[in-house]
Amino acid sequence: MAVSNTTLFTPRCVWPTLLLLWILLWEAGCETQYQAEEVEIFHSDKQNSLEWKSEPNAGWTSVNLASVPVLQACARRMTRTVLSPWMERKDAHYILMDISLAQEQQPSEQLSPLQVHFFDKNTPMTRFQNSLTVLNLNTSRPFPVNAVLPSGYFERRLALGLGPVRRTGFQLAFSYSGTCVLLTSIRLYYRRCPDIVSNLALFEGTGAASGDLRGSCVNGAVEVSPPVRECEADGEWGPEHGGCTCNPGHQVMDDTCQTCDMGYYKPANESGVCRPCPQNSNTYGKGSERCVCLQGYTRLPTDPEDRGCTKPPSAPVNLTARHHNDSVLMVTWDPPFDRGGRQEVMYGIKCEKEVESSRQWQACGDTVVFLPDSAGLTNTSVTVTELSPQHGYRLSVQAWNDASTLGGAPPSSTATVTIHRWKVPPVVSTQTPGLNFSELAVVPTASKSLSRTSMWMTIGILFAILLLMALIPIVVCVLRSNYTKLR
Structure with missing residues (x-):
């Protein structure tokens, strides 16, 4: 029998689905730290026995079913009530209840509801007092009259709201007028918004439905406006109003304010990261709001913070x-x-x-x-x-x-x-770059040169005249001598 090779083929449409699934899982993981907490006040499964008060006596009894205490009201048909002990509310603002119950069938009429009563009290009540019913509970599948152990008929109800609490404690009561009802796994608790750091503001954990809570800025941050969030009834934080920003010289790093290193700065009232000092400036320590110009450089009041320091120019x-x-x-x-x-x-x-x-x-x-x-x-x-x-x-x-x-x-x-002074274009000296001043030797002026030339010409003329005057007598004498000889 031939065996064929098969190639695993993944349709292209699967990749976007996988990517979307990964994003959802990542977001869910990011939000786990902000999920509501549940603080338990009472759980019947953790009690050895239930010291609840019944009216009339024996109208409600406590029995153990599968090693946990169970409250039952299976006496003659009349209104029977049972009252819990007084419980401290801690920092709860709204009480929730999980409960499992089973009801016996009633032959000729609808099931009587299990009525739940809630009392917000500073001190314990010793007897049940008439009050408004906060819940009416019925099962969808009552157990038959002849059932011996109706464990398969218990129905679980979760997160039933009992009401707000403002005093130091509370009590719970049940009343029932039907044939038989069994209650087990009664759990009383409240939800709580966890501690959270968001946008540089710390909000301490508090009970759900506590209203607006003012946060505080983390170390190194200052208020822009008061940070406020509401812890909602489901134990989730509502949107934040207001917020904080890092102090000058600090940058945001994982919901904290980190000090800027030397050579870096961050101006006041500005978000973002630390910036390196601009050209020709530096800092003298960590956590600087601005950079200081190096010696010889300056910054104008109108210059932006990110502009380097400057100085006057060199000479032309x-x-x-x-x-x-x-x-x-x-x-x-x-x-x-x-x-x-x-x-x-x-x-x-x-x-x-x-x-x-x-x-x-x-x-x-x-x-x-x-x-x-x-x-x-x-x-x-x-x-x-x-x-x-x-x-x-x-x-x-x-x-x-x-x-x-x-x-x-x-x-x-x-x-x-x-x-220098001139009558003809003079020789002009220019400054060598890097020097501030150059002094020139005075160039002889044209008038002095002309005066010296005139002086020498005058001397030459006088010398020629004197020489001529000396030669004239000699010539005269020679001529006279020749004339005498001829005679």
Whole structure:
């Protein structure tokens, strides 16, 4: 007999189903820590005997059935009541009951209901008192009159609400007017919302139906608005209102606030993680709200927190002055190598005039005109007019940015060029990048050169005249001598 090979085939439609099932299981696992708790107050199965009070006497009796006590009311037909002992409510706000019961058939009428009574009391009652019935219970399948052990006829009822409790304790009572009823496995309990940490707020466990509860922020967190949640009747937490946020210098980590490490910061009133310090800044410890600028750098009040610290720019480079005519200079330069970490850079130019008598410098004042202006320049050239060729000048170009406005531009932001008096274009020296000032040797002026030339020309002319005057007598004497000989 041939055996055929079969290949296991998984339809494509199975994979989405498996994925959905995995998601549901994962979500269910995440929610288990928030499921309602049940706190038991009384369970008849854990009692050796039931000390409940019957009216009339022997109207209700306690018997053991399968090693657990059972309450039964199977005497003559009349209203029989049984009252439980007083029980402390603990932190319950609403009492629930699980119970198993069986009822005997009634020949000619409907089953009489088992009536449940609930008493919210600070002190115990010694006798049953008429009160409103909170529950009427009937079984769907009563046992026959001749049944010996009606264990198969017990019906289980779960989570029956008995009512709210506000006092220190309560008591439970049953009344029955039918032929026979048996009660077993009476369990009284309440549900409780568990401790929960959510959105950085801690809510301590409390009894179900306790109403709104105010939470407290976890360590390292502060209130944005008071965190409030309601513990609902089913023992589940309702939606949260309000909340907390981590203190400055702390970040959210698994419903806790974790301190930012050195070199990281987190501003106030902001969610999210710790950020690394921006350029040219650092922190001096853990848990910092902001980063501090390194020495020489600054941050403007208008700068955002995540912007690096900046500084004034370095000096302009390649500063040069060229003659346009005897009273006009064209001054040009290139932007600084270091802009200080900012995009904007502007320039200002200052003029100083040499004082001949003291060889010092004084401001040029209004006698010199700058085109287009002497301050707030964004281009790299300026025209200087109304200069006198009979004076020396010193021109300083300063680079600055918004960071310069805090502490002023340092000397390292300024380049200087000196122009000596002239009548022809002078040799102009420019500052070497990295130096703030360069002094030039005074170039001999054209007027001094001309005066020296004139002096030597005058001496030459006088010497020629004297030589000519000395030669004339000699020539005259020679001519006279020759004339005498001829005679």
